[in-house]
Amino acid sequence: MASFGRFIRLAFGVCTLLLLAMAAPASAQQVNPTASSVKEQQLLQELNRIQGRVSIPDQRSGVLEQPQGREWREFRMVTLPWIGGVAIIGMIALIMIFYLTRGMVRLESGHSGRTIVRFNGFERFVHWMTATCFIILAISGLNVTFGRQLLLPLIGFEAFSEWSQWAKYAHNYLSFPFTLGVVLIFLMWIGGNIPNKVDIEWAKRGGGLIGHDHPPANRFNGGQKMIYWIVVIGGGLVAASGYALMFPFYGTGIESMQMAQIVHSIVAVLFVAAMIGHIYIGTIGMEGAFAAMGSGEVDVNWAREHHSLWLDEQMARTGPNDGQRQPATAAAE
C-alpha cells in the first residue's frame, strides 16, 4: 500500500510540473497590468476630475486633476469682463443719455421752506456706513477683474501689486461692516418696502422719470423698493459667496470655490451697475433728493411731488416740521 501511495504522489507531482511548465510561458506573455488599470482619459470623461488618496495631511491635495479650472479661467478672463463691462458702461451710458435729454428732475412747485424729517440719524448712519464700505469694496473688487488690464500698465508691477495687496485687505475687512449694514437696512426698512398696488400704478406711469408726471408713492416708491431689494438680495449673495471665498475650503471643495467666485463676481458687477444708477438719482439726477440722506430733512413740496401718500400720512400724524425736528421712526410703518 505504501508503494502505491508513493506512486500516486509521484504521478500527481509530475502532472503538476507538466501543467506548470505548459502554463508558465503562456501566462508570462498575457500579463498586461495596464489592461485593468485606471486610465486618465476614462476617469476624466466619467467625472471631469480625478481624485485619489494621499498620505499627507492636506486631504484636498487628493484631487489629482480638475480640468474644469479651464472653464473657470474662461469665465474669469472672458465672460466676467464682458458682463461687468456691459453692465457698468451700459449703465453709465444710459444715465448720460438720460441726463442729456431729460436733465435734472426739478422740483416743479419750488421750495416751500418747510421741511419734514425723512431719515433719522441712525438710518443715515447705517446708509452711509454701508455706502462707504460698498464704494471701497466695489473699487477693490473691480481691481481684481479689471486692474491687470487697465491699471497695471499705467503704474507698473510693484505699485500695482502694493495697491492690490491693500485693496485685498480692505476688501476682506470692510466686508464685516458692509454685511452688518445690509442686515440693518433689511430690518429697518423692510416695513416700507413690501411691493403693493401703488407700485404697479407708479411703474405704469413711468415713475415720474418720463415726462413730468408725479405718480403717488408711499415712503418708498417702486424704484426705491427695487434698490432696496437689490441691496438686500444682492448684498446677501455677495456676503455669503464672499465669506466662502474668504474662508477657503471650510466645507467647500474646489468646484464650490469656483462657483462662489462666479456668483460673487456676477452679482457684484450687477450690484455696482445698479448702485451707479442709485447714486445718480440721489445726487445730480433729482433736485432735493440728496437732502433726504444728507440732512435727513426734505422740503415738503419735494415730499408732495415724490412721496405724496407718505406726506399725507405724516401730515395727519404730526404736521410739517417748522424748523423743529420730528422723530421719523414712525414713518417706516
Next chain:
Amino acid sequence: MARMKFLCDADRCIECNACVTACKNEHEVPWGINRRRVVTINDGKPGERSISMACMHCTDAPCAAVCPVNCFYTTADAVVLHSKDLCIGCGYCFYACPFGAPQYPKVGNFGSRGKMDKCTYCAGGPEADGSKEEYAKYGANRLAEGKLPLCAEMCSTKSLLAGDGEIIAQIYKERVMKRGYGSGAWGWKTAYREAIES
C-alpha cells in the same frame, strides 16, 4: 532651449513618497505646504495606480492667465515661475490650476492666504540665481547649477522623469515598447495638449 516637462510613469510608481520628501528637504518648504504629492487612485483595488504630481509647468499656463497682478512668468526653459514680491495671495491660481499645484501658507486671521508657493522645477525665482534671497523665497536653484529637479533625480524606480519634453517622451515610449504596456503620461493632455501614443 529645452522645453522642460515632468512625466510620471504610473506603472512604475510605488508610492514611496521619496519625491515628496526630497522636495520638502531640498527647498526647506514650510510646514503644511507640499509642492509635490503622490496620489493613489483606486487604492487597494485592482488596477490601482499612484501618480506623483506637482506643477506641470503648463503650456499657456492657466495660473498665469488668471493672476490679477500678473506675477507669473515663463523662463526660456518653459518653466512657469512667479514672483512672491508681487503675489497678493488671492487664491485665483488655485481655482484655475488643473493640478492643484499652488499652495498658500496660512497667515494671520481666519483662512487668509500668504504668498503662493509652488513647484519651481528647482529653478528658483526672479532673484539672482543661487542668492540667499532666492533660496529663502523659492528654495534651491538646481537648474542654474545644471542639475535637474531633485524629485525626479532621486526617484528610486525612475518612475518620475524630468527634463526636455521630447527626450523624456522618447524614454517613456521605449519603456512602453519593451514591456508591452503603459498607462500613459498622466496630465500631459491637460498640461501640454498632447499625449504620448503608445
